[in-house]
Amino acid sequence: MTEVSPRIGLGYVMPSQAQKHVTVNESLRRLDAVVQCAVKSATTTGEPGTPAEGDAYILPAGRSGPAWDILAETHIAVFQDGAFTAIPPAAGFLAYAMDTGRFLLFDGTAWRTIPLSGDNVPSLGINTGADANNRLAVKANAELLSHDDVTPGSGDARKVINKAGTGNTASLLLQTGFSGRAEIGLVGDDNLTVKVSSDGGTFTEVMRADAATGNLGVGLSATPVCRLDVAGPVRVAGYTVAALPPAGAGAGQIIHVTDASGGAVLAFSDGTNWRRVTDRAVVS
Known part of the structure; x- marks a missing residue:
């Protein structure tokens, strides 16, 4: 039989053990540190000089101090009975970081922010996995963006795509089987552009709205005049x-009037009648 529990390391009271209260009290101190775990910080590198009883920290890389120098990274350092004790976390441990208001999850290797606090979540996958490039990934048949009834200007709903500079891209890319077929947005400049592709590699510009003039070009390779x-x-x-x-x-x-007297002809409206462009006669 092992002397401690496998996950939290609680000491077992052994048969015929003297001073059993020492083991029990040590286990209670350990439970007090990890149950409903709240740490002062997960990023503080300098060991505090005057910690209070029960103060706890998740030890980051680069930590330093008389006690922290010899304690392992990712461990929970809790100040109890006048000294820091390290508690190694097991996969699945949760902790609340009081300095940032974030919840952290230990995945077996590192502490990671989990989306319970709402701010500064590094990535979020809804019904699918997110990655370093697609920080927000959603797998669904529809997405709804609705106005906020609480904030000023409620009743409005806008989706904002911001780019770093004029030469960058802010666009909506439409795909088939994860291969691009159409792109709408600011593609390499500040003009609104619509492009299409049949293979996901070569795109043809269909339309461009010039940002400076508002002129619209269709199939042009130059600025619309x-x-x-x-x-x-x-x-x-x-x-x-x-x-x-x-x-x-x-x-x-x-x-285009297909059966006008004298043959098919283009016609324009003068606001009252349709007139043939050839002789301005009313179409009949």
Whole structure:
């Protein structure tokens, strides 16, 4: 039979043992340190000069001090009966760090922040695993971002993607089988760009909105020079004379009339009638 418990190291009272209270009291001190464990800090490297009875610390790398120099990294150093005692953690130990307000989990090798305090969580995976690149990973069929009824400006809901500088990228990448097929955002500059790809490797720019002018370019390789700048033919919808849309919806509309007298023709709205672009005659 071993003399201590396997996880916390509580001393067992042995048969015919003298001064059994010593073993029991030592176990109670150990339990007092690790049950509902709260440490003053998990990052303090200098051993405090005047610790209070019961003060506990998770020992980080680079620790120093008369007692801490000889105690192991990751161990819980608790000040009891006038001296620091090290308690080695087992995988699954939880501790609350009072200086940061964070909960820590010992994974068998290191103490890691767990998402119970809400702030400064290094990574979070919801129904999937997060990694160093994808610090937030969500596996779900839908994601909801709703307004906050409590904060000022409630009723608004915005998703913000911030980049470090003009030459960087802030975009939304749409994938099929984790291979990119479309990208929308600020891609290498501050102009709004839409790109598509058939293989995830080569992307073709479809549309660009110039940040300085608001001009929109379609299929261009240069900056658009007018409100709509298209690199190629433009097609408008075709209508029969009997099914023309309302011209009064707005002057300046352009359509293609497929069966106008004299043949198919482009027509524009003057705000009241559709007129042929060829001779300005009302379409009939």
